[in-house]
Amino acid sequence: GAGVSQSPSxxxxxxxxxxxxxxxxxxxxxxxxxxxxxxxxxxxxxxYFQGNSAPDKSGxxxxxxxxxxxxxxxxxxxxQRTQQxxxxxxxxASSPVxxxxxxGNTIYFGEGSWLTVV
Amino acid sequence: xxxxxxxxxxxxxxxxxxxxxxxxxxxxxxxNLQWFxxxxxxxxxxxxxxxxxxxxxxxxxxxxxxxxxxxxSTLYIAASQPGxxxxxxCAALGQNFVFGPGTRxxxxx
Numbered sequence: 001g002a003g004v005s006q007s008p009s010x011x012x013x014x015x016x017x018x019x020x021x022x023x024x025x026x027x028x029x030x031x032x033x034x035x036x037x038x039x040x041x042x043x044x045x046x047x048y049f050q051g052n053s054a055p056d057k058s059g060x061x062x063x064x065x066x067x068x069x070x071x072x073x074x075x076x077x078x079x080q081r082t083q084q085x086x087x088x089x090x091x092x093a094s095s096p097v098x099x100x101x102x103x104g105n106t107i108y109f110g111e112g113s114w115l116t117v118v
Numbered sequence: 119x120x121x122x123x124x125x126x127x128x129x130x131x132x133x134x135x136x137x138x139x140x141x142x143x144x145x146x147x148x149x150n151l152q153w154f155x156x157x158x159x160x161x162x163x164x165x166x167x168x169x170x171x172x173x174x175x176x177x178x179x180x181x182x183x184x185x186x187x188x189x190x191s192t193l194y195i196a197a198s199q200p201g202x203x204x205x206x207x208c209a210a211l212g213q214n215f216v217f218g219p220g221t222r223x224x225x226x227x
Binding site for chain 1: 162213215
């Protein structure tokens with residue numbers, strides 16, 4: 001596609017429910033990232049997929065959070081048993097090469113999925 | 119662990135002023151330093167990318183510099199306009215992108 005696409009754009013869920021957030025990266029991009037941004041805060045790294053390698057899950061805040069990337073393209077971030085502190089915008093990004101540090105490598109962001117847990 | 123900070127946290131200036139936004143990072147072993155703009159309710163838009171071997175990059179009224187040895191980058195905006203109002207984030211690229219908290223810029227007409 002022309003850009004990184006995320007869905008849903010907005011989600012309101014009840015505490016304790018599970019939610020799934022979807023990211024469709026730019027076609028051909030091999031690296032995919034998930035970040036979280038709470039209100040008024042900076043970006044918090046969650047997980048990074050690079051090509052066919054094992055993902056870097058070091059930023060996932062708890063075992064309630066998981067993500068997968070099917071066929072090297074679309075990714076789904078799943079939050080189980082949502083809590084109010086999970087309320088944030090979840091940003092997905094992709095970049096064209098999987099080896100970080102390649103000259104000119106840059107990252108493209110989607111518009112985000114705004115999650116509100118009530 | 120890489121940490122990125124930005125100063126000031128917020129800035130309000132009259133239209134036409136030249137201004138400087140600062141970004142500091144603790145680990146100088148980076149590949150790139152990238153500046154982004156974020157408008158309210160929107161994702162991030164890349165402004166400038168400086169590779170580790172470069173000292174600066176320019177695009178229109180924007181100029182970004184990088185001093186790896188001191189762990190600093192600056193974004194210079196010339197002749198600011200109300201349309202420049204947004205949050206500006208820098209990101210240091212090592213094993214992954216680590217973002218600063220951003221500088222909220224308001225340019226008053």
